[in-house]
Amino acid sequence: MKEQGTFRVKKGMAQMQKGGVIMDVTNVEQARIAEKAGAVAVMALERVPSDIRAAGGVARMADPEMIMSIMDTVTIPVMAKVRIGHFAEAQILEELGVDYIDESEVLTPADEQYHVNKHLFKVPFVCGARDLGEALRRISEGAAMIRTKGEPGTGNVVEAVRHMRKVMDQVRQVISKADDELVVLAREIGVSLELLKEVRSAGRLPVVNFAAGGIASPADASLMMQLGSDGIFVGSGIFKSEKPQLVAEAIVKATLHYDDPKVLVEVSRKLGHAMPGLEMSTLTEADRMQERGI
Amino acid sequence: MKIGVLSVQGAVTEHIRHLERCGVGAVAVKNRESLNGISGLIIPGGESTTIGKLIETFGLADLIRERNRQGSLAVFGTCAGMVLIARDIIDGIKGQPKLGLMDITVQRNAFGRQKESFETEVEFKSFDAPLTAVFIRAPIIEKASPEVEPLANMPEGIVAARQGNLLATSFHPELTDDLRVHQYFIRMCK
Numbered sequence: 001m002k003e004q005g006t007f008r009v010k011k012g013m014a015q016m017q018k019g020g021v022i023m024d025v026t027n028v029e030q031a032r033i034a035e036k037a038g039a040v041a042v043m044a045l046e047r048v049p050s051d052i053r054a055a056g057g058v059a060r061m062a063d064p065e066m067i068m069s070i071m072d073t074v075t076i077p078v079m080a081k082v083r084i085g086h087f088a089e090a091q092i093l094e095e096l097g098v099d100y101i102d103e104s105e106v107l108t109p110a111d112e113q114y115h116v117n118k119h120l121f122k123v124p125f126v127c128g129a130r131d132l133g134e135a136l137r138r139i140s141e142g143a144a145m146i147r148t149k150g151e152p153g154t155g156n157v158v159e160a161v162r163h164m165r166k167v168m169d170q171v172r173q174v175i176s177k178a179d180d181e182l183v184v185l186a187r188e189i190g191v192s193l194e195l196l197k198e199v200r201s202a203g204r205l206p207v208v209n210f211a212a213g214g215i216a217s218p219a220d221a222s223l224m225m226q227l228g229s230d231g232i233f234v235g236s237g238i239f240k241s242e243k244p245q246l247v248a249e250a251i252v253k254a255t256l257h258y259d260d261p262k263v264l265v266e267v268s269r270k271l272g273h274a275m276p277g278l279e280m281s282t283l284t285e286a287d288r289m290q291e292r293g294i
Numbered sequence: 295m296k297i298g299v300l301s302v303q304g305a306v307t308e309h310i311r312h313l314e315r316c317g318v319g320a321v322a323v324k325n326r327e328s329l330n331g332i333s334g335l336i337i338p339g340g341e342s343t344t345i346g347k348l349i350e351t352f353g354l355a356d357l358i359r360e361r362n363r364q365g366s367l368a369v370f371g372t373c374a375g376m377v378l379i380a381r382d383i384i385d386g387i388k389g390q391p392k393l394g395l396m397d398i399t400v401q402r403n404a405f406g407r408q409k410e411s412f413e414t415e416v417e418f419k420s421f422d423a424p425l426t427a428v429f430i431r432a433p434i435i436e437k438a439s440p441e442v443e444p445l446a447n448m449p450e451g452i453v454a455a456r457q458g459n460l461l462a463t464s465f466h467p468e469l470t471d472d473l474r475v476h477q478y479f480i481r482m483c484k
Binding site for chain 1: 301302303304305306307308324339340341343344347348351352373374385386387402403406407408409410411412413414415428429430431466469470
């Protein structure tokens with residue numbers, strides 16, 4: 001008998017993405033470029049995060065027609081985003097057959113209290129996190145993959161670095177804690193003791209953990225991999241750059257050879273202008289997407 | 295004896311852990327140099343288009359083909375790895391890179407998209423009890439030459455097979471605690 005949508009199958013899908021680059025695309029042509037460059041998956045959305053920032057207003061799930069056209073174009077997995085807590089959008093995407101759903105702070109949250117109950121779905125979910133508590137809360141809701149939130153659409157890697165370091169630091173603390181200390185930590189960060197024990201015995205998050213939110217160059221990808229990411233999401237960084245095809249290929253190669261400076265020199269050359277970035281201090285409190293859904 | 299795991303992308307650490315549990319030295323293979331001194335190579339699950347492109351770009355593909363044909367390197371492909379070692383691929387991308395070692399025709403994503411991915415019990419030839427097999431956007435062997443020995447079947451087609459020093463599975467033995475498929479491959483490595 002075939003058992004579909006088990007947690008092992010959902011989590012396993014993310015394990016197959018490790019060491020790879022997942023790229024935001026907004027049309028069929030970009031999806032082709034991403035696949036050709038060696039992306040392990042594409043994220044289909046109507047606007048990349050930097051354009052969502054610029055446009056303002058309410059950002060929702062993309063038009064299914066557009067997602068379908070991308071699913072028909074590429075053979076690699078296709079992901080798509082839903083608003084935090086918007087389980088109806090998630091039901092639509094599952095029916096559509098997308099391979100992974102990103103419950104994303106890049107879109108305008110639909111529920112300020114509850115995330116989607118991801119256990120109810122056969123399709124796996126990825127969620128953003130800034131620290132261990134957020135990551136484990138999302139996993140307890142059924143997320144099969146975690147990514148840093150970073151600060152989307154900025155082309156500034158500083159927040160992704162902050163979040164990855166924070167998670168890694170907290171994992172190291174958990175590893176060294178005794179049972180009674182874990183009980184207190186579980187209460188402090190609002191997660192179950194069982195999940196913390198899983199982290200302690202595995203020495204890492206119990207699911208795959210990618211970097212996202214501000215990665216815009218091969219060097220950024222290398223940095224995040226060296227900090228312990230399992231792989232890389234690139235949002236605006238590719239198709240807001242001067243030479244998307246070259247930047248896409250370079251980031252794929254840099255993610256593989258993140259620890260080989262010779263390769264990094266080679267792939268970082270002649271990439272044209274990177275996307276223009278945003279300094280964090282220019283963002284108002286309301287501009288900060290990472291504060292959504294914690 | 296040392297066995298390598300192609301460390302380009304995908305479920306690399308899972309295979310390394312299984313090999314270590316079997317008591318074999320495991321090597322992550324990322325460049326041409328690390329292909330020296332191993333008797334077997336596991337090509338893990340991941341995206342076949344990504345892994346295929348990168349092993350061509352970084353000069354690994356030719357060396358793997360050469361050493362396998364000389365008989366000094368057994369190769370085991372799981373999922374995307376099965377696609378990569380197949381002679382023919384159905385529904386590949388234009389110019390899909392491949393190693394083309396095994397006389398099989400493989401259909402990519404044969405069971406549908408991720409929500410159709412599943413786990414099930416499979417009878418594996420010569421094993422005394424069935425194994426739990428995890429299929430993730432899995433490929434299937436549609437056609438195999440007479441030299442290929444099917445090792446596991448589903449109603450949809452062949453999901454595990456061997457040809458000389460080549461082994462292929464549609465499913466992911468590295469995602470369960472069962473070590474038998476890895477032990478089977480280790481016995482194939484000289």
